[in-house]
Amino acid sequence: MPLLREQDRQAVRTRLQELVGPVKLLLFVQKPSPLIIPGEERSRCQYCREMQQLLEEVVELSPQLSLEVVDWKVDPERARQYAIDKVPALVLLKGDGTDTRIRFFGIPSGYEFSTLIEDILDVARGAGRLQEATRDFLRSLQQPLHLQVFVTPTCPYCPQAVRLAHQLALESDMVRADMIEAMEFPELAEQYGVMGVPRTVINDRQFLEGAVPEEMLVQALAAITAVGNDMDGRAESSGPQ
DSSP: OOSSOHHHHHHHHHHHTTOOSOEEEEEEEOOOOSSOOTTOGGGSOSSHHHHHHHHHHHHTTOTTEEEEEEETTTOHHHHHHTTOOSSSEEEEEETTOOEEEEEEESOOOTTHHHHHHHHHHHHHHTOOOOOHHHHHHHHTOOSOEEEEEEEOTTOTTHHHHHHHHHHHHHHOTTEEEEEEETTTSHHHHHHTTOOSSSEEEETTTEEEESOOOHHHHHHHHHHHHHHHHHHHHHHHHTSOO
């Protein structure tokens, strides 16, 4: 049974006509095994099959899209190449295979389905719609930023937070941005104290609650990187003379 309703298929097909170039979808899954290994039941991927089906249905709607599916247990080296440590995981690549550092961990369903489509259009264009001040900040980055945005499918405010994080990653190779579906990865959500969504985790130590405006996110990131640069400078100055 198709996951996309016919009216949704038509709407997505129309939207994807705006694609100005090819986009590659690289999906990491864990294929089901006929063997039951004691102690590994929880490690199975609950929504891998559904996510693969959803992406197959999307790819069918435009000749500009292609999908590659990789079993991360069979090809762990490929998973490490893209920093994939859980599945299902989607990596968006440009037409030439360049990594955009945009990640989806968990199925982009509900409100997040629109995020997936808009991200695909951005990747084809090669850029999002960031303010020039934001681009200036990204050009000045001297240390990597890792943004993890926790979401749920029923959260109407989450796409704004994910879209902004993904646009930062598309703009700068110093940024990686992950959408993480909190209900699919409850242990990770618990680890980061996710009580409400969206919650953005920055470099594993700073947190932002809610879908903040672009200017506010950039201010927070600038403050974090300033502290990091200051600490690096102190470490260098306190080294052997």
